[in-house]
Amino acid sequence: MRLLTRMTRGIGLVTLLTAGLVVTPTVASATSPVVGHVYVDDNTAGTNTIGGFDQHADGSLTPLAGSPFSAGGAGTGIAIGSQGALQVTSDGKFVLAADAGSNEISVLAVASDGSLSPAPGSPVSSGGIEPVSIAVHEGLVYVANLGDGSTGSTYTGFMMADDGQLTPLSDSTVSLPPSAKPGDILFNGTGKNLIGIEVGTTDPSTFLIDSFLVGSDGRLTPAAGSPFPAEAAGPFGSEFSPTNPRHLYVSNAHGGGNNGSVSAFSVNPNAKLKSIDGSPFPDGQTAPCWVEISHDGRYLFAVNTGSTTISSYRILSNGSLSYMSSTPFSSGTGIRPFDARLDVGGDYLYVVDAAIAKVTGFAVSGGSLTELTTSPTDLPTGATPFGIVIVAS
Secondary structure, three states, X not given: OOHHHHHHHHHOOOOXXXXXXXXXXXXXXXXXXXXXXXXXXXOOEEEEEEEEEEEEOOOOEEEOOOOOEEEEEEEOOOOOOOOOOEEEOOOOOEEEEEEOOOOEEEEEEEOOOOOEEEOOOOOEEOOOOOEEEEEEEOOEEEEEEOOOOOOOOEEEEEEEOOOOOEEEOOOOOEEOOOOOOEEEEEXXXXXXXXXXXXXXXXXXXXXXXXXXXXXXXXXXXXXXOOOEEOOOOOXXXXXXXXXXOOEEEEEXXXXXXXXXXXXXXXXXXXXXEEEOOOOOEEOOOOOEEEEEEOOOOOEEXXXXXXXXXXXXXXXXXXXXXXXXXXXXXXXXXXXXXXXEEEOOOOOEEEEEEOOOOEEEEEEEEOOEEEEOOOOOEEOOOOOOOOOEEEEEO
């Protein structure tokens, strides 16, 4: 059973656009300069594509010339719920995309005008079945493979060359049980800790967080006690604080209506997880799935897919969270907001929507969000998107 199917049944999400819902985006300002480029993994059936956009200083988006760009592998054409299906290297030179339909990972070079072209050797096998999330730190890459319900669920490592070429890292694959249903994989800021989120099934014993020490050779050693039990049903999206690599935050998506929460953990030098006092922190919303943190480490945003809102939390000095408010989408309730990313300056938050195949933008002021009047922006025809990244122009 696909991850999205399980998530939908578990929280009763609307899977199709509500009949009669019409959203008419405003045309972007032609005078606003380009400050960055936004990319979305379209997960298109057959040949997968990456939708590319110029990001303007006013937050509006316009399609890049040549977009959508061929990823090289294949998409599924079916919406997939996971965080991190698209990643960018820290220097902004390469975009890495999950090709879930062909069990591959594509690497695309970013040109000065924002256009994308395949890196040498791309795409490569993901080392499992249905890749759904990617983690990258310097020249080390790990992929989380969902599996087919009986086999192929893994975390697998690769080395990345200066030209973007990926080479499988021998003896790096960690096999997962069929019940794992991984939804996210990520490094902390130092690259010495790798976290994998097992969304699990309806069995509480399957709600788990894998924590690994990353060796100098790139291979993984499980922390003592790993996998660690999640604090609530359906751990899902996750993020390390960008200013404190020992603070980890994980959304809990399957708690039911108006019972969503975000957990906060401290991670010691041996990669062992410990709950921060007061965790988990409720937001009164349904299905908080995707997590993003402001670049200054002061605010956390959780995308509530079930209640179609974004919750804002203040991050306190000890790593605990203080709930602030939840911001609705102007598109209404017949949508399915997914992965979210802040732009390079931290001024705008962009959210992929899998039901209406659009990207919604919000202006950010501290922990407050205001949807842009130019939002939402259409994705390419046939997109069933997951994953979004942003690079500076």
